[in-house]
Amino acid sequence: MATLKGQNLRVYAGQSVIGMATNCTITLTNNTDDASTKDDVGMASKPITTSKSWQVQVESLNVSDVAMMLTAIKNLTPFSLRWDEASTTDNQTGLVSTFARAGQAYLTDATFNFNDRENSAKSLQFTGTGAISAVASGATTTVLPAGSYTKGQFVRLFLSDDNTAAPSKVIAAAKTLALHVSVTVENATTKDTEGEWQIQEPTAISYDISTNALVRSGEHIRATVQGHALADIENIYEAGTPVKWKIANVSGQNNRTASSTIVSGSAVLTQLTINAANRQNATYDAQLTGYGEYTVAA
Amino acid sequence: MSEVKEQPKPAVNGTPVDELKKNGSITLNAPTRDELTAQFNDLKASAKDVTLMTGAVGQKDDGTFIMQVDIIKD
Numbered sequence: 001m002a003t004l005k006g007q008n009l010r011v012y013a014g015q016s017v018i019g020m021a022t023n024c025t026i027t028l029t030n031n032t033d034d035a036s037t038k039d040d041v042g043m044a045s046k047p048i049t050t051s052k053s054w055q056v057q058v059e060s061l062n063v064s065d066v067a068m069m070l071t072a073i074k075n076l077t078p079f080s081l082r083w084d085e086a087s088t089t090d091n092q093t094g095l096v097s098t099f100a101r102a103g104q105a106y107l108t109d110a111t112f113n114f115n116d117r118e119n120s121a122k123s124l125q126f127t128g129t130g131a132i133s134a135v136a137s138g139a140t141t142t143v144l145p146a147g148s149y150t151k152g153q154f155v156r157l158f159l160s161d162d163n164t165a166a167p168s169k170v171i172a173a174a175k176t177l178a179l180h181v182s183v184t185v186e187n188a189t190t191k192d193t194e195g196e197w198q199i200q201e202p203t204a205i206s207y208d209i210s211t212n213a214l215v216r217s218g219e220h221i222r223a224t225v226q227g228h229a230l231a232d233i234e235n236i237y238e239a240g241t242p243v244k245w246k247i248a249n250v251s252g253q254n255n256r257t258a259s260s261t262i263v264s265g266s267a268v269l270t271q272l273t274i275n276a277a278n279r280q281n282a283t284y285d286a287q288l289t290g291y292g293e294y295t296v297a298a
Numbered sequence: 299m300s301e302v303k304e305q306p307k308p309a310v311n312g313t314p315v316d317e318l319k320k321n322g323s324i325t326l327n328a329p330t331r332d333e334l335t336a337q338f339n340d341l342k343a344s345a346k347d348v349t350l351m352t353g354a355v356g357q358k359d360d361g362t363f364i365m366q367v368d369i370i371k372d
Contacts, residue, residue: 064366067351068323071368120354148356148364154331155354249355249365251331259335260342260352260365298342298350298367 010086010094011058013079017092020062020147022121026083027055028132031198051189053198054128056081056105063120063150066112066262070296073181076202078104081126082135096135103132106202108185114155114177114247127185129200152177153255155262157211159228160244161236163266167244170256172227173214175283179247179263181207207290209245209267215274215282225256230284233272242266242291265294323368331355334363341367 010017011024018024032047040046072079082102084094094100105126114120157177158167171177188201215230228236236243246264251257267288274284326341328334334355342350351368358364 062356064325064353064356064364066353067366067368068353071351114354148358150354150356249335249352251335259331259355260338262352262354296351298338298352 004085007091008086008088010084010092011056012082012084012094017086017094018058018060018062018124021058021060023057023059024083025057027057029053029055049196051198052131052196053200054103054105054132056083056126056128058124058126059121060124061119061121061149062147063112063114063122063155064148066122067296067298069107069110069112069122069124070181070263070294073107073110073183073205074293074296076106076183078106078129079126081105081128084135094135100135101132102135103128104130106183106185106200108183108202109181111178111180114150114152116153116175118152120150120152120155127200129185129198131195131197154250155247156250156255156258157209158246158248158258159236161232162239163242163244165244167246167264169226169228169232170250171211171213171286172219172229173216174211175214176210176212177247178210179207180210181205205293207294208270209247209288209290210285212283212285215284221254221256223253223256225254225258227256230274233269233284233286236269237272240268242268243288245288260298262298263294263296266291323366326365326367328363329361331363334365338365338367345369347371 010021012018029052030049031051031053033050034045035048036046082100084100085097087093087095105128107124108127109125111123155177156174157171159169160167183202184204185200186203187198189199193199219227243266245267246261248258248261251259267290269286270289271287272284276282326334326337328337349370351370353366355363355365
């Protein structure tokens, strides 16, 4: 008897496998109430299941669909999710195994990492709403074509100096960039709800952008595109007001020429941390918290 | 009387932009990052009545570059 390998347990959105995945976790929870009373002798609790809920997490190296993911979050569109055993011939085609289950879920947490000289990655967390059920026989799966990899230095964060100018200045000497979007869901299960499964409804969206960069005393670059150095970031911090931002694909001199915008918006610089460890390059971490809705348009 | 030649319709990867607009998304493919950007700029210039959304540019194992573009009718 062979043990199922992780690469042969896949998560599917609709009829497509979530491509280039590196990990997935499926969590099924029986939510319990302690039913122990004074009538029970001893100290132990007596958990009784009162509802059921589920979550799915997927990590992937595919960031070509960032726009689609961000749009689905913004539109609060639930995903049809399922997990299944995948064929060993392509690790993608679902076999409709006995443990395969499917249901509706909201994408409630998404992080997209674009780090210098690393393959970019995304981490997705889905929260189920309603029941999961066994997958009907005969379900088919679209086998995806070979994927592509995005080196983090080719996706960069641009900021303005204030909330009136366009975000045209790149974060100079940046090392990392992460966009994190979170959807708050509330348990909307009521007495009208049949069965044990919790119903979730989204109620709020929040997002933040974080970046780490080297502290440089001056720029020695060929590009004409200006950069924000630590002093500029400190000015933004002191102003304490929103600035415009965009995350864009870049190319050209010093990887500073924006070719197409992936997502943009306004944000407040909520935390600035300057790191000066002995015998290490000084760096700073800037965290921006989204101000109003983001825009997904190139 | 001079002959009037029909102007070729703007195309991306050989597919007329009008056809692309009917699709939900397309994937641009080019041998270099600059050529991919040029393709995207052509598409953006031709597609006036739609919103374009792009993901991160990726590089495939064969060295070519791809960009997923989602097309939303305004």
